[in-house]
Amino acid sequence: MTSNNSPHPYVGMWVTADGFIRQELLPDGRYDEARGKRRSAYTGSYTVTGTHIDYLDDTGFTATGDVRDGVLYHEHLILYRQNEQPLPRAV
Template identity: 55%
Template sequence: MLAWRWSPRLPSSQAQPSACPRAAVPPFTPAWSSPMGTRHDYTGLWVTEDGEIRQALLPNGRYIEARGHLDIAYQGNYQIVGNHIEYQDDTGFVADGDFIAGVLHHAGMVMYARD
């Protein structure tokens, strides 16, 4: 975690070189978009048996869910801890699910891994 410290701006004649160049400061990343806790063996495409709902779990902690003819019905961030997955879509809606015996159980759906 980065600790930020406020310092007053000095007039340009008194400015000192920065100990931490701007390029070295990582961009702000909200907790939900962090891939920490994401198990990469669960990344990939998960599909309901009828193929109507397709969910791509990307290695960067993002997901894209397609439904029927919609290529992007929902998208957002996910985090996996153990066999439990938590989602937060880009509108703020949250959901969760569990991986049981290689099958994803999410919001009343059963989804299977596809290549």
């Protein structure tokens, strides 16, 4: 949260380009990650320090992420703000 009680700018839905993984950063410091048709595949808490995000899953494992140029690099995943994914390239 920011000092004026407005949500952190990273709060919201982040998705992979194919939409398979959807990670919602909630304003209360919790996250909910869906994978395919599996809702709430991973849930837990997160903290933001600058552009770095530390995750603590409810099962106890940890992960990290960094936001660079509006893109969330979460471990091996690349996530974009919902509705801000790059358009698929024409083949």
